[in-house]
């Protein structure tokens with residue numbers, strides 16, 4: 001396992017290919033690195049290592065869980081728990097799930113494809129994965145194609161590059177062209193794992209492509225934008241002050257990929273299966289991080305209520321109960337997804353589709369409601385809070401502090417710290433990103449509906465009602 005210092009050294013040795021704010025940047029000062037740092041640090045904390053580390057099924061060695069292929073329901077539960085604990089600390093995405101969710105997907109689908117087509121993707125994947133584990137790498141997932149006209153299939157687009165595709169097959173590899181949108185933390189990943197985003201028809205084999213490429217590979221261009229929490233004076237700073245997150249429009253500008261890094265190339269029916277399975281693993285990850293975000297929002301609401309003297313009011317209690325219901329239903333579904341998981345022929349443990357999708361949908365449709373609950377309890381101050389300079393000012397500071405005071409027992413400095421952080425978290429540029437991520441990250445709510453309806457046994461429910469209504473006879477005598 002690496003330390004964060006080793007990770008930094010690896011990032012800093014990468015070719016600058018990050019296009020942001022009119023500059024071409026290297027990886028020294030990219031927002032979000034502290035979040036990935038935590039994934040390395042937590043692997044060495046005795047209190048957490050039963051969650052944050054795992055045993056490699058290849059070597060039997062101890063590895064960071066973010067490099068692990070799930071082998072059991074317990075692995076899935078540990079991944080969920082690790083995600084909730086770490087996402088709470090950073091107040092949002094822990095940044096390392098996307099890559100390992102994509103690799104778990106490849107571990108299943110490459111095997112299935114080999115069985116069906118006699119290809120050699122699975123052994124190739126295993127070699128890749130052993131190296132990934134040995135070097136404790138950070139991966140990201142480039143799944144979401146830019147998609148052009150939403151109602152046109154990849155083969156129907158005016159520009160065929162609007163979905164990532166193979167433009168040339170060579171003896172030693174393939175050339176790919178296209179772009180993937182919204183890739184979280186891609187500039188902080190050493191490996192980009194690109195997989196298809198949708199079901200493909202037989203004539204759409206060119207778009208059935210899955211590869212892993214280094215983040216600074218020739219032809220890879222990361223067009224990025226980020227959001228940061230506001231900087232605060234040190235004496236009023238939060239844990240998050242000045243920190244941030246980043247996404248990338250990842251462009252594959254005729255990128256050559258050697259065969260040993262190609263995990264699907266032309267087998268159209270497995271493109272869709274890959275897309276669906278990544279969504280499933282990722283929605284299982286969400287059963288950890290979404291409750292973590294609810295934890296943070298409800299903690300803020302409860303603390304504001306306490307600092308304002310309204311914590312015992314009935315309407316506050318019922319709002320807090322709503323937070324708890326969202327967080328723990330999503331979390332409980334994640335546990336159920338692990339308990340009802342399936343071992344695939346490749347050996348990978350795959351969580352239950354319905355539980356994970358129900359969880360992700362419930363979290364997604366509630367995210368703005370949760371912010372609404374916080375907003376109602378917080379009042380208007382997150383939107384109008386005076387700056388820290390005025391709070392500390394020799395001229396007006398005393399007056400500002402006098403008029404921001406709430407209950408007797410809490411210092412006005414703590415009131416300010418709390419409201420300043422709530423302002424950042426719920427009323428700022430980065431808050432807007434968190435809200436959009438809450439709805440669309442991991443797939444828009446309609447995608448969860450599609451996955452649920454595809455899998456759910458509705459016929460069984462209709463048969464049940466036929467039996468109750470007397471249309472059919474019960475299988476057993478129930479009196």
Ligand SMILES: Cc1cc2nc3c(=O)[nH]c(=O)nc-3n(C[C@H](O)[C@H](O)[C@H](O)COP(=O)(O)OP(=O)(O)OC[C@H]3O[C@@H](n4cnc5c(N)ncnc54)[C@H](O)[C@@H]3O)c2cc1C
Nearest residue numbers: 141142143144150182183184436437440441442443444446
């Ligand atoms: C902060 C953030 C981080 C993300 N991180 C990643 C990441 O790391 N990796 C990654 O691969 N992706 C990532 N995503 C992408 C995410 O999965 C997508 O945003 C999501 O799948 C929706 O795709 P879209 O943004 O292109 O929206 P669209 O697909 O344009 O959806 C917008 C609306 O159009 C509707 N629509 C789209 N197509 C159709 C159709 N054919 N018929 C009817 N209605 C349609 C949708 O239902 C939706 O209501 C991230 C997204 C966000 C916001």
